Each structure stands twice: as structure tokens, then as C-alpha cells.
Amino acid sequence: MKTCFEKIWDDHTVLVREDGQTLLYIATHLAHDGSSHAFNFLANKNLPVRRPDLTFATPDHGVSTLSHKLEDIPDLEQRQVVQTLTRNTGKFGITHFGLDDDRQGIAHVVGPEQGITLPGTTLVCGDSHTSTHGALGCIAFGVGASDIYHVLATQTTWQRKPKQMRVTVNGTIGKGVTAKDIILAIIGKVGTNGATGHVIEYAGPAIRALSIEERATVCNMSIEAGARAGMVAPDETTFAYVKGKPFAPTGANWDKAIAYWKTLPSDPGAKFDLEVTLDASELVPMLTWGTSPEDVAPITGRVPDPAKESDPKRRQAIQDQLDYMGLQPGQLLTDVKVDRVFIGSCTNSRIEDLRAAAAIARKGKVKIPSMISPGSTLVKKQAEKEGLDKIFKDAGFEWRESGCSMCVGMNGDLVGPKERCASTSNRNFRGRQGKEARTHLVSPAMAVAAALTGHFADVRDFL
Amino acid sequence: MDKFTVFTAVAAPYEKPNVDTDQLLPARFLRRPRSEGYQTFLFRDLRYNDDNSEKPDFVLNQAPYRNAGIMVADRAFGGGSSREQAVWALTDSGIRSVIASSFGDIFYNNAFKNGFLPVRLDQAVVEDLRAQLLKNPGARITIDLEKQTVLAPDGKTHGFDIGGFHKQSMLLGLDEVGVTLLNDPEISTFETAYKSRRPWMSAPPRPERG
Ligand code: SF4
Numbered sequence: 001m002k003t004c005f006e007k008i009w010d011d012h013t014v015l016v017r018e019d020g021q022t023l024l025y026i027a028t029h030l031a032h033d034g035s036s037h038a039f040n041f042l043a044n045k046n047l048p049v050r051r052p053d054l055t056f057a058t059p060d061h062g063v064s065t066l067s068h069k070l071e072d073i074p075d076l077e078q079r080q081v082v083q084t085l086t087r088n089t090g091k092f093g094i095t096h097f098g099l100d101d102d103r104q105g106i107a108h109v110v111g112p113e114q115g116i117t118l119p120g121t122t123l124v125c126g127d128s129h130t131s132t133h134g135a136l137g138c139i140a141f142g143v144g145a146s147d148i149y150h151v152l153a154t155q156t157t158w159q160r161k162p163k164q165m166r167v168t169v170n171g172t173i174g175k176g177v178t179a180k181d182i183i184l185a186i187i188g189k190v191g192t193n194g195a196t197g198h199v200i201e202y203a204g205p206a207i208r209a210l211s212i213e214e215r216a217t218v219c220n221m222s223i224e225a226g227a228r229a230g231m232v233a234p235d236e237t238t239f240a241y242v243k244g245k246p247f248a249p250t251g252a253n254w255d256k257a258i259a260y261w262k263t264l265p266s267d268p269g270a271k272f273d274l275e276v277t278l279d280a281s282e283l284v285p286m287l288t289w290g291t292s293p294e295d296v297a298p299i300t301g302r303v304p305d306p307a308k309e310s311d312p313k314r315r316q317a318i319q320d321q322l323d324y325m326g327l328q329p330g331q332l333l334t335d336v337k338v339d340r341v342f343i344g345s346c347t348n349s350r351i352e353d354l355r356a357a358a359a360i361a362r363k364g365k366v367k368i369p370s371m372i373s374p375g376s377t378l379v380k381k382q383a384e385k386e387g388l389d390k391i392f393k394d395a396g397f398e399w400r401e402s403g404c405s406m407c408v409g410m411n412g413d414l415v416g417p418k419e420r421c422a423s424t425s426n427r428n429f430r431g432r433q434g435k436e437a438r439t440h441l442v443s444p445a446m447a448v449a450a451a452l453t454g455h456f457a458d459v460r461d462f463l
Numbered sequence: 464m465d466k467f468t469v470f471t472a473v474a475a476p477y478e479k480p481n482v483d484t485d486q487l488l489p490a491r492f493l494r495r496p497r498s499e500g501y502q503t504f505l506f507r508d509l510r511y512n513d514d515n516s517e518k519p520d521f522v523l524n525q526a527p528y529r530n531a532g533i534m535v536a537d538r539a540f541g542g543g544s545s546r547e548q549a550v551w552a553l554t555d556s557g558i559r560s561v562i563a564s565s566f567g568d569i570f571y572n573n574a575f576k577n578g579f580l581p582v583r584l585d586q587a588v589v590e591d592l593r594a595q596l597l598k599n600p601g602a603r604i605t606i607d608l609e610k611q612t613v614l615a616p617d618g619k620t621h622g623f624d625i626g627g628f629h630k631q632s633m634l635l636g637l638d639e640v641g642v643t644l645l646n647d648p649e650i651s652t653f654e655t656a657y658k659s660r661r662p663w664m665s666a667p668p669r670p671e672r673g
Contacts (some may be wrong), residue, residue, distance in 0.1 A: 019627030
């Protein structure tokens with residue numbers, strides 16, 4: 001009896017050393033403009049890329065969202081790493097979706113969109129949110145520069161088999177509650193450390209009911225629960241999504257692939273090291289109030305009051321966070337004023353996210369600076385085809401090009417000091433979106449509700 | 464990679480939990496060439512003011528800890544992004560080990576590739592070590608990787624766990640890619656079998672180049 005994870009892991013095991021370390025074959029590697037260090041290590045040792053056909057690349061972290069012209073990247077170092085990616089992929093014959101290619105975008109949006117991410121595979125990328133791809137039913141995890149170099153040179157990586165955790169979400173989510181709220185609730189429940197050393201399999205009816213894009217949002221933030229990766233076993237929803245994608249299998253190979261993918265779900269009775277259960281019907285729209293993703297609260301709630309904490313360490317920790325975030329103890333969350341809104345990042349920038357955002361955006365006008373950066377250039381084009389860009393622009397949103405943008409601020413899209421941002425991204429760490437920036441993580445619909453009112457608001461009031 | 468065998472150094476106590484990689488190394492410095500060194504970026508925004516002057520209350524700016532080679536932190540050290548630069552910022556600053564009760568998984572893995580030893584000890588022990596360091600600023604800790612022990616300032620020894628693979632490569636200062644390339648025949652055998660078992664993974668429209 002095996003879990004979905006074990007089936008895929010075993011299928012990619014080249015060898016296991018006596019000390020338990022596994023040499024794992026990597027079916028797909030995604031590179032981006034941050035991969036330049038790894039390519040440099042390779043060049044220093046004068047080694048070739050073992051399987052250039054298994055690496056796919058696109059610039060995302062440092063690209064300008066005002067324009068996709070290379071010369072419009074203001075920071076010189078940033079421009080150079082984008083150029084370096086073009087040079088390295090050209091040198092080794094790696095498929096590259098450059099700035100002038102419609103298929104460019106955030107690597108974690110592009111992989112599934114192109115059918116590069118496939119069920120039953122192993123996938124790595126030099127970015128922790130590689131866990132996103134697990135939505136397709138694969139083992140996908142982020143690695144650092146030395147490991148990328150290792151993958152480029154050997155198409156393998158040394159890994160210790162992680163433990164396994166199953167998060168079962170029962171019931172159905174109510175109106176206005178989204179995949180983002182599910183994952184925020186899970187992180188709030190298990191904590192940022194709750195899944196450390198584990199891979200999470202998301203299961204249960206509420207997960208099965210999600211689209212692939214929604215599952216991507218859930219798997220994306222597995223890392224914020226401390227997990228190495230997150231995944232959802234493939235099902236008919238998965239197959240329907242993959243079918244017809246540019247790099248997906250076709251013809252007889254498609255039939256063979258499907259037959260195999262159907263064997264992947266965890267066997268009944270397969271053992272997990274940790275089990276967590278959640279009831280989706282109890283969830284309401286959520287947001288974070290602090291500087292760790294585990295600091296979540298329902299929109300109907302209040303800012304926590306440190307005085308009510310009995311543990312002095314915890315009391316001090318909450319007070320520190322409130323000071324940083326500029327919040328008052330016990331304040332109603334719907335009374336918290338917001339300075340700016342960011343909709344984008346690999347967590348929430350796919351077409352379904354933009355549709356959900358547009359559904360609220362059509363009901364008003366923004367009161368604060370608000371921007372949208374689609375997850376890929378193809379997502380942007382699709383949104384424009386559907387007229388979503390017009391809805392956003394009419395409501396006063398800035399409609400930008402695709403990239404990581406304000407999720408990490410490396411391209412100059414920054415939240416100012418002490419500015420409060422309602423953001424659809426995944427990290428509310430201190431300084432993540434800019435020095436002294438105050439980040440609150442929310443769903444796209446909740447972000448729009450904040451944009452239209454200038455404070456946090458319950459999106460269900462707009463439905 | 465530098466070997467790690469027995470390491471004795473001044474240890475700096477840092478009591479904050481959840482030291483994520485954005486704190487260790489803000490994203491705006493990620494692009495610096497490796498050869499230029501990352502020491503000036505470690506804890507950049509916690510350690511320095513906007514005008515680059517030091518914040519006197521930050522532990523590494525205080526006289527006894529300026530040359531610290533070890534940090535004793537809290538729980539969940541190195542969570543967050545996969546940036547290996549966070550490890551480089553530590554090693555380039557002369558810090559070769561952090562003792563904490565838990566680590567971010569990717570940080571933990573990245574550490575070993577750079578001769579940096581993350582040591583996991585129980586939360587109570589970690590807190591006790593920090594208390595000793597606070598009482599005796601500038602006190603030293605000795606980490607013996609072979610024996611898998613931490614020698615505290617009070618003379619007590621604490622054992623820690625580490626995987627055999629990581630221990631080996633740290634003790635010998637092995638280049639991982641070099642080791643793996645010795646397994647090239649096994650990788651090739653795997654690839655051939657994988658290709659026939661999962662033909663869609665290499666067939667068109669996926670580009671195949673050999
Ligand atoms: S959008 Fe943010 S989290 Fe996602 S890949 Fe880019 S920087 Fe990383």
C-alpha cells in the first residue's frame with residue numbers, strides 16, 4: 001500500500017545509499033532569471049547540461065511589469081541576469097520563453113499552462129513555491145543554487161525521503177470563500193512549522209471540488225506551513241486540464257499516460273505520518289494580521305490583544321508584530337485602512353483569479369493605488385480577450401505586464417515604508433514587499449474589496 | 464567546499480523565532496556575483512540603518528559578538544525562500560553553524576552544500592544555551608561533527624542528530640556533483656528504463672535533443 005507521493009518517488013529513484021539518501025531523477029527542471037548562479041557554477045567546472053531537453057526557462061523575478069522591453073528593466077544587475085538566462089539557454093539548447101514570447105510568465109504559472117508540468121513526475125525549480133505544481137499530481141519542490149547546478153549537471157538530486165502528511169478538507173466552501181482561504185486556514189491551524197520535514201497530500205471532497213488553478217493556490221502555500229511540497233492526487237479534473245496543452249502528450253502516448261496516471265492516487269489504507277482534518281463549511285474569508293503566514297484571522301474577527309495572552313513570550317511576540325504592522329489591539333479587521341492593493345504572484349494570478357477579481361471590481365471604483373500583474377503573458381492576453389482588463393481599468397486598477405512583481409519587489413514594484421498592502425501573494429514577512437512594508441495576505445476577491453473601500457472588507461457583502 | 468570537523472567559536476544568542484531567509488538576506492541583494500561575497504548583506508535591514516550606520520542593539524553589532532562564528536537561535540530558523548544566498552551571507556561573515564530547535568527544510572539542505580552546519584537541539588536546550596551566552600557574553604561553544612556533540616559554556620555536552628550523507632560530505636569537504644558523476648552509469652541505466660516505461664516524457668511535442 002503506497003501513497004501517491006511514494007509511487008512517484010519510487011518511480012524516480014535511481015539508487016538509495018546505505019545511509020538512506022536517495023538519488024532522485026528529475027523529470028522536469030524550470031529555470032528563471034534567478035538561476036544564473038547555478039549556471040555559473042556549471043561554467044566554473046566546465047560541465048555541460050546533461051539533459052537540456054528537460055529544462056524549460058522563463059524570466060520572472062526581476063522583469064519590469066511596466067514593459068517587457070529588456071532595456072526597460074531599470075536595475076542593471078537585474079537586466080544582466082535576464083540577458084544571462086537568454087545566453088545560457090541559447091548556449092545549451094534549453095527551451096526559453098523570453099520577454100518577447102507570449103509564453104513568458106511566472107515559472108509556476110507557465111509550467112502547468114504549457115503542459116510542461118505533468119502528473120506522476122518530479123519537478124524542481126530554484127524557488128520555494130515550486131510546490132505549486134503539485135496541483136497536477138507531481139512531486140515538485142524548490143531547491144537552492146547548488147542543487148540546481150547539480151540537476152543541470154546530472155539531472156538528479158540527493159534527497160532524504162520526507163515524511164508524509166495528509167490534510168483532508170471535508171464539506172463544501174461557502175460563497176465568497178476561496179482556495180486561498182482554505183490554505184490560509186490550514187496554515188493558521190498547523191502553524192508555519194506544522195508540516196516541516198513533510199510532503200502534504202491535500203485530500204477530501206472540498207479539495208476534489210477545486211479546479212486545477214485553485215489546487216495550485218493551495219499547493220503553492222504548502223511551503224508556508226513548513227512543508228517541502230504539497231500535492232493533490234491526479235483525477236479527471238487533472239486529465240481534462242492537461243489535455244491539449246502545448247507540451248502535453250498526444251495520441252497513443254496520451255492514452256498510455258492516462259492509464260498510468262490513473263494508478264497514482266494513494267491506495268486506501270496507505271499510511272501517513274500526520275493527519276489533519278478541516279471542515280470547509282466553517283470557513284469564512286481570511287486575511288493575515290501579522291508578519292508570519294500563520295497569523296491568520298477571519299475577516300469578521302479582530303486584531304489580537306496581547307494583553308489577553310498568558311504566555312509572556314507569546315505576548316511580547318504579538319506586541320512586536322502589532323508594532324511593526326501598525327495595528328491596535330482588539331481593532332475590528334474591517335476597520336483597518338489599506339494603502340495599496342497588489343493582485344498577482346504565483347499564488348493568485350491565473351485567469352480564474354482574475355475573473356474572480358473582475359466580478360467584484362465591476363461593482364465600484366478603487367479608492368487606493370491598486371495594481372494587477374497577470375501570472376503569464378498568455379493569462380494577460382486571455383483576460384484581455386474576455387474584457388477583464390477593461391473592467392479593471394474602468395475601476396481604476398493599473399493593468400501591468402506579467403512577472404513576480406510586488407510579491408518579492410525585485411523588479412522595483414515595491415510597497416513603501418509603513419504602507420499597508422492587501423496582497424494576493426504568499427509571504428507577509430517583514431520587509432518582503434519592501435523595507436518596513438506591511439503585508440496582509442488575502443484572496444483576489446478580498447483584495448478587490450479592499451481596493452474599492454480603502455479598508456479591509458468582507459467580500460461576501462459584495463456578492 | 465570547506466571541511467567541517469571540530470569548530471570552536473564565540474556564539475551569539477538570537478532569541479527571535481522564525482528568522483526567515485528574507486531577514487537573513489533581503490531579495491534586493493540576490494543578484495550579486497558569488498565571488499563578490501555576501502558578508503555585508505547578512506541581516507542587512509535588521510543590522511543597519513538606511514544610511515548604512517549600525518543599529519547598536521543588533522546582536523552582531525555588539526562588541527562580544529562581532530566575531531561570532533556560531534549563532535544560537537530559536538525555532539524555525541531559515542524558513543521561507545530557497546535562496547542559497549542566505550547561507551552564503553552567513554558563511555561569508557564567518558558564521559559556520561546555527562543551533563536551533565528547527566530549520567526551514569530548503570535552508571537546511573542548502574547549508575550542507577556550503578560547509579555550514581545547522582544543528583538541531585531541543586527547544587529547552589537551545590533556550591538554556593542562549594541564557595548561558597547572555598550571562599557570559601563572548602563565551603565559546605565547540606561543535607564536534609565527528610562525535611555529533613555540542614560543548615556548552617557550562618561544560619555540558621549535548622548530542623545532535625545528522626544524516627550520514629550530510630555528515631560525510633561535511634567531514635570530507637566533498638563536491639557533491641563530483642560524487643554523483645561517479646554514479647553516471649546508474650543514471651544512464653535509469654534513463655533508458657524510464658524512457659521505455661514513460662514514453663510520453665520524451666516523445667514529441669516535448670523537444671528531444673539526446
Ligand atoms: S511570484 Fe513570488 S513566490 Fe512566486 S515565484 Fe515569484 S517571487 Fe516566488
